[in-house]
Amino acid sequence: MQGMIKTMNLCNAPELKALLARHGFRFYKSKGQNFLIASWVPEDIAAASGADRTCGVLEIGPGVGPLTCQLAQRAGKVAAVELDRDLFPILAETLADWDNVQVIEGDILKTDIPALVSQHFAGLTPIACANLPYNITSPALAALIEAGCFASITVMIQREAALRVCARPGTADYGAFSVYCQYHTTPELLFEVPPDCFMPAPKVTSAVVRLVPRPRPAEVDDPAHFFKVVKAAFGQRRKTLANALSAVFGDKAAIAAALEACGFPAAIRGERLSIAEFAALSKALRE
Secondary structure, eight states: OBSSOOOOOTTOHHHHHHHHHHTTOOOOGGGTOOEEOOTHHHHHHHHHHTOOTTEEEEEEOOTTSHHHHHHHHHSSEEEEEEOOGGGHHHHHHHTTTBTTEEEEESOGGGSOHHHHHHHHOTTSEEEEEEEOOGGGHHHHHHHHHHHOOOSOEEEEEEHHHHHHHHOOTTSTTOSHHHHHHHHHEEEEEEEEEOGGGEESOOSSOEEEEEEEEOOOOTTOSOHHHHHHHHHHHHHTTTSOHHHHHHHHHOOHHHHHHHHHHTTOOTTOOGGGOOHHHHHHHHHHHHO
């Protein structure tokens, strides 16, 4: 699978700085680049992913490759999608000993993920594992979920975003993205990663979450309408659910009747509703 494992410690700050300087690399805030300098982090993320020789792993934004190397030790194959061409010479050096890794130039938000998985992971169980760039967290996570081809998705994101993904009804972090993620997957917050584990250090704490796809909730009979209701419910968080829905659906009397039919108080707010309750409301609004 690999030759001699490199002695370079990609999470050692002085060695990392020397590597970047040797290649004339410069950080760009607009690219959301924060490189790991704590070796336990990529080790624990790779372990949490559950990758083994039966798996093909899609990684997004490998950086200089510390997580890539950990995944390569475990997985049958790793396909790492990287947008920044300046990192390619660095990755060519840091991943030289791994013949089961392929770095692919591209923007994950413009990539046909199912086609990529089909091309690179024949005979393997596809999973996704990444230290996601902060500036594309929500769309990248949505793209991985929508691809519908991963047995699991394990990512490091901002703690704030991780709390939203895993939030329960009635909590401050619960919103439309919480419902979306929990409709499609069962998410779990695994552990947090402090800012001093990165270079440059971000101003926020990060967290690792694992999302395991689940069947579509049986109570949802019209997904398009369900998500229209969810989006409307959280579109104006300071308003009651009735007022928020009226901005989209218009008929206040019908909305009031639907809320009553579901047994919801007239002044209830959208963040109180579970997926099952949103499904019931969606159905009532269509009757």
